[in-house]
Each structure stands twice: as C-alpha cells, then as structure tokens.
Amino acid sequence: MALPSLARVPAPPDPILGLAERYRADPRPNKVNLTSGVFVDDSGTTPILATVVEAERRLAAAAASKLYRPIDGELAYRELVRALVLGEGHEAVASGRALATQTPGGTGGLRVAADLLRQTGSGSTVWMSEPTWPNHPQLFASAGFKVRSYPYTDPTGRRIDEAAMLDALGQASPGDVVLLHGCCHNPTGVDPSADLWRRIGDVVEERRLLPLVDLAYQGFGDGLAEDAAGLRELVRPGAELLVSTSFSKTFSLYAERVGALIVVARSAEDAEAAQTNVKAAIRTNYSNPPAHGADVVRTILSDPELRARWEQELAAMRNRINANRGDLVEALDARRIPGDWSAIADQRGMFALLGLSKAQVDRLRDEFAVYVVGAGRINVAGFTSSNLSPFADALAKVVAG
Ligand code: LMR
Numbered sequence: 001m002a003l004p005s006l007a008r009v010p011a012p013p014d015p016i017l018g019l020a021e022r023y024r025a026d027p028r029p030n031k032v033n034l035t036s037g038v039f040v041d042d043s044g045t046t047p048i049l050a051t052v053v054e055a056e057r058r059l060a061a062a063a064a065s066k067l068y069r070p071i072d073g074e075l076a077y078r079e080l081v082r083a084l085v086l087g088e089g090h091e092a093v094a095s096g097r098a099l100a101t102q103t104p105g106g107t108g109g110l111r112v113a114a115d116l117l118r119q120t121g122s123g124s125t126v127w128m129s130e131p132t133w134p135n136h137p138q139l140f141a142s143a144g145f146k147v148r149s150y151p152y153t154d155p156t157g158r159r160i161d162e163a164a165m166l167d168a169l170g171q172a173s174p175g176d177v178v179l180l181h182g183c184c185h186n187p188t189g190v191d192p193s194a195d196l197w198r199r200i201g202d203v204v205e206e207r208r209l210l211p212l213v214d215l216a217y218q219g220f221g222d223g224l225a226e227d228a229a230g231l232r233e234l235v236r237p238g239a240e241l242l243v244s245t246s247f248s249k250t251f252s253l254y255a256e257r258v259g260a261l262i263v264v265a266r267s268a269e270d271a272e273a274a275q276t277n278v279k280a281a282i283r284t285n286y287s288n289p290p291a292h293g294a295d296v297v298r299t300i301l302s303d304p305e306l307r308a309r310w311e312q313e314l315a316a317m318r319n320r321i322n323a324n325r326g327d328l329v330e331a332l333d334a335r336r337i338p339g340d341w342s343a344i345a346d347q348r349g350m351f352a353l354l355g356l357s358k359a360q361v362d363r364l365r366d367e368f369a370v371y372v373v374g375a376g377r378i379n380v381a382g383f384t385s386s387n388l389s390p391f392a393d394a395l396a397k398v399v400a401g
Pocket of ligand 1: 038
C-alpha cells in the first residue's frame with residue numbers, strides 16, 4: 001500500500017539539530033562545531049559532572065524497581081525544582097499557588113505548556129522575541145498557536161530596543177501569551193535589565209497577558225538566584241505565569257531529558273485545578289515521565305553537600321563561558337575584523353549572534369568547515385584553545401569578502 005503523499009515530502013532539517021547532524025557527517029578533520037548549545041571543556045568534550053556520577057552511584061546502589069512514575073513526576077523533585085526557580089521562601093511557593101511538573105527537558109515543558117493552554121482554551125496567540133530560538137515558533141505553531149513577534153534588539157544587535165519591545169507588547173490582546181527568555185537570551189545573549197523586567201511586568205499586568213518564561217540556562221548567566229530574578233519580578237500577588245525550565249545544560253544531563261513546567265495560578269485552588277489539566281495534557285502525549293534524570297537532580301538538590309558541589313561545578317562552567325567571551329573578543333580584535341565586538345564580553349549565556357549574511361555563513365561552513373547557526377549564532381561554550389584561532393581566521397576572511 002502506498003504511503004499518503006505527505007509522508008513522501010521531506011521535512012526541512014532542523015535549523016540547529018539538523019546542522020549538528022551535518023557537522024557530524026563532515027569528514028574534514030579540522031571542522032569546528034558551534035551549532036547546538038552544548039558546554040565543552042578545553043579538550044572539546046562534554047564531561048559528566050562529578051556530582052552526577054556520585055548521584056548515579058547512590059541511585060544504582062539503591063535501585064529496586066522500574067515502576068511507572070506519577071504523571072507529573074515525584075513530589076520531592078517537583079518541590080525542589082519549584083524552590084530552585086521561584087526561591088525557597090517565595091509567597092507563591094508558601095501559598096501553594098505554584099506547582100511544578102516534571103517534563104522531558106525544557107522543550108518538553110514548553111510543549112506541555114502549549115498543549116495545556118490550547119486544550120483549556122487559555123491562550124491561542126503567542127508573542128515571541130525576534131530573533132528567538134528557532135524551535136519556539138515551530139513548536140507553538142505545531143501546537144495550534146498563532147505566532148506573533150515583538151522586536152528585541154536594536155539594529156546593532158547589542159542592546160534591547162526597550163521602547164519597541166514594550167510598544168509591541170502593548171498591542172497584545174488580553175489573554176495572549178508572551179514568551180520570554182528568563183536569562184541568557186537565545187540567540188543574542190542580551191538580557192533585560194531589572195528595570196526592564198519591572199516594565200515588562202507592568203505591561204503584562206495592564207494588558208492582562210500571560211507570561212511563559214523559558215528558563216533553560218539558570219545559573220549560566222550570573223548565578224542561580226540572579227538568573228531567576230527577572231521572572232520572579234513577574235510573580236506579583238495574584239499574577240499567573242508559566243515557567244519551563246531545563247537541566248540539560250546546568251546539570252549537563254542533555255541526553256536524560258529532564259526539566260520542569262511550573263504553573264503559577266491565582267490561588268492554591270486554581271493551581272490544583274490547573275495541575276489536573278497539566279496531567280491530562282501529558283497523559284495523551286508521553287503518558288508519564290522518564291525516571292533517571294529527575295532522580296539524579298533530586299539526589300543532588302536534596303543533599304546539602306552534593307548541592308554545594310554542584311553549585312561549584314555550575315560556577316566553573318559559567319566562568320569558563322565568560323572567559324571564552326573575553327578570549328573571543330580579543331581574537332576578533334587582534335585580526336582587526338571590522339565591527340565593535342566588545343559587547344560579546346558583556347553578554348550572558350551560551351550564545352552570541354554575529355549578524356552574518358547567509359552567504360557568509362555558507363562560506364564559513366563550505367570553505368572553512370566552521371558550523372554556525374542561522375544569522376551567525378555561535379555557541380560560545382564550544383570554543384577551546386584549539387578551535388578559537390581557526391574560527392577567528394575563517395571569520396576574518398569571510399567578513400573581508
Ligand atoms: C540550542 O539552542 O542550541 C539548544 O537549546 C539545543 C537545542 O535543542 O536546540
């Protein structure tokens with residue numbers, strides 16, 4: 001029997017993971033991978049954190065069963081993650097109006113959020129920054145959302161165009177969803193100031209919008225509490241909010257697919273009702289979550305000594321990324337590549353956006369085996385002492401034309 005014709009029309013490769021596949025298939029030995037947001041050490045490998053190894057040792061010694069987990073995950077994990085994101089003593093935590101759900105990574109959290117909103121009739125239009133992570137528009141469109149965008153950076157790409165952003169959000173209709181990056185904006189690395197977060201909170205309140213915060217890099221910017229300060233500003237008394245968080249990067253648990261969706265409702269009663277809908281959305285998708293990654297995160301976060309060691313490992317990853325930023329600016333300046341690159345050193349998180357043309361990006365890849373995403377998004381966490389110079393040399397040639 002013939003397949004339906006649509007099944008024979010190939011889908012385009014994913015702009016990030018499809019490119020990473022292409023990189024892997026490239027036989028050139030000198031290739032440079034700056035595609036997906038993955039942390040590497042100076043040898044170019046992504047190590048398993050020592051605290052993860054220790055947690056896995058403890059879990060293996062205690063393993064007794066592979067029973068299904070609750071649809072929304074184990075309570076201990078859910079409570080630890082909620083406190084990590086919102087802060088231990090937060091009113092929304094103490095009152096019970098914030099509830100967390102284990103999800104398969106941050107993408108899983110976003111998809112559960114999208115399904116929850118569509119299935120409960122709580123939102124049908126989502127506003128996202130231009131530019132944003134390329135999976136955002138495709139994920140929300142496939143969940144049935146109308147996708148709109150708000151301007152983010154000014155033409156230099158180095159600063160947020162605050163007036164344009166707030167003006168666009170001011171045009172959103174009550175009930176529209178506003179997708180915000182909690183920290184370490186992907187792809188620009190440019191984050192709102194505390195003052196801008198306050199003003200975003202004001203627009204959200206005035207226009208009665210629903211913020212959905214994508215928090216995939218908590219701790220990679222300035223610190224665990226610092227990176228959550230913006231979204232906490234939005235959790236005003238009685239305000240509703242959703243947060244999708246991920247432990248792929250911060251626990252280096254990429255392949256374990258572990259994250260969470262936090263729903264902050266108006267009251268504890270509303271939160272309990274929302275939770276029944278979260279569970280219904282999950283049940284018809286992947287039924288219930290995988291256990292291992294969440295068990296690792298729970299083991300680390302619940303043990304004060306392991307947790308302190310993890311925070312040190314997290315700080316070491318953050319410091320290395322920030323040092324890479326300084327080294328990159330130096331390398332670009334040393335080659336006198338036209339442009340003011342200094343802002344890269346002040347940006348945060350894994351990414352910087354170089355603002356290259358398609359022809360330049362193609363040339364980097366085809367001629368120099370340097371892989372960058374879209375309009376020149378680079379994974380700053382992917383630089384090592386062996387690939388930084390070849391990258392800067394290639395960029396200098398491509399920019400010179
Ligand atoms: C990225 O933006 O590179 C990461 O979030 C990985 C991914 O899934 O795209």
